[in-house]
Amino acid sequence: MNNCPSALAEPVTDDSHPLTQPFTGASPYDTYVHASVLNSLQHPLTEAPDEMGFLVTTQVMELWFTLIVYEWRSARVAFAKDDLHAAMDALVRSRRALTALNGAWAPIAALTPAQFNGFRAAFGQASGFQSAMYRHMEFLLGDKSSGMLRAHRGDPAVHEALAEAYREPSLYDEVLAFLHRQGLPVPRSVRERDVTSPYTSEPGVVDVWRHIYAGPQHHPHLALGELLTDIAELVTRWRFEHVLVVRRAMGSKPGSAGSAGLAWLEKRAARPVFPELWEVRGDV
Template sequence: MSHEVPQGAHAQRPVETQEDAEPNLDFTGTTPYEDYVRADVLTHLQKPLSDDPGELVFLVTTQVMELWFTVLVHEWETAARALRDDDLPTATAALKRSLRELTALNASWTPLAGLTPAQFNSYRAVLGDGSGFQSAMYRRLEFLLGEKSTSMLAPHRGAPRVHDELAKALHEPSLYDEVLRLLARRGHPVPGAVLERDLSARYEPSPEVEAVWADLYAGDQDAELVRLGELLTDVAELVWRWRNDHLAATRRAMGGKQGTGGSAGVAWLEKRAAKTVFPELWTARSHV
């Protein structure tokens, strides 16, 4: 990644580097790598609470996923803004990046996918009432997908900055709202009730929107919008995979026990995983 570091030592070298050149070892302060990556900060944020050697990978996997959630929120906010400006190339580029990032996010289940109940029990108690359910960045990610919910703000009442960011996201159009607005501007009959919906409420599927997607997919007039529909379908499928991989890991690690966050555990997660992202993009397929 040295070529991406704007003010790094490498950037100061002449363009034509000699073949026997060695890396620069001479820095007066912290290295330019550290100044950019903040690796020293990042690698001192892991504070396991038990003596169990398996806890670190649970904590780091959770932190890694939080970072991917942050990247995904950035990509989908970029895409939503670009759609608002009718800038489809920028939106498409952000969505395409997000597909690879979602794939990497999902791959990061690997270290936890085979956790046994005994292994999980070795440190479960130190988690107390802590649960991924309380992840504010995951909630922002869900809001962007149209899964809005005012009650999901409640756990964050005690953290004003997090609460305010989430409240702002709750009232902003989701990525899917921006897609539907674009379809309407392109002359497709998206109902007014959908366009003027209460943005803080969960997106409810509409038969008219389903018909718009079915028409788009059946015809060949607007290939650009069909390509957008397929990118969104890829996003939806990869989110569904994350939820199902989480469900499978949870079932293996704790069977039918209650979750640390107080829910019924697997039974609760099953209901969450059954929710469809961008619903009409799936149901429209029956009518093409």
């Protein structure tokens, strides 16, 4: 006899079981999740056995990019309202999403050049370089680029969404504005900077973080600094993992979007995220 009180734990054998009653139309699950739409979006272009894994991994990463952008945008709004609690909650959720994103490399992490060549020619000039959602993430980190925005001009809806992210302050701009309102001396040149230019390290901001990191162990904003450092580290780990996957699958061949490939990606991966949070560690 089954001791479990739940009817759901019983074997689903008889026709009157509630779980086997037909749905009217699409299931409530499908209506909510759109699983049938998601699962109809995989169209490999070849018979190569590794292409499906490559396609699904890329699509899964796009979804994690969407969630991370969502959380960083929420955090940015919360910082602008001086709601540190809500901002930290959103950043913690984004840290979990970034961890999941980084775990998503597994299915394609060990492609051999021959396996990758099995489908590479079929996708032509397609490249993750053209991912608008990834670019949106970079803009939120402060890594603005008019050139990267221009590349999307041919697709007005995508371009407009990205242009908005380009014109708006980044997440880091809002963090620094928040810290200033909290009484920390963020220089005027940083607070009034042109937010469409790429953020680069500022000595005055290193001083702000030094005050937080060198002060009492329980400085109220130390936890914020560490959370941002976790995020910076996870973004950098994604970039370096990408470099490794690329080196393994195609060595130093040029990229499909037209870059030099590995050498270009290595340079991109070396860029620090939230630079002063790394510089301050050498000063404390």
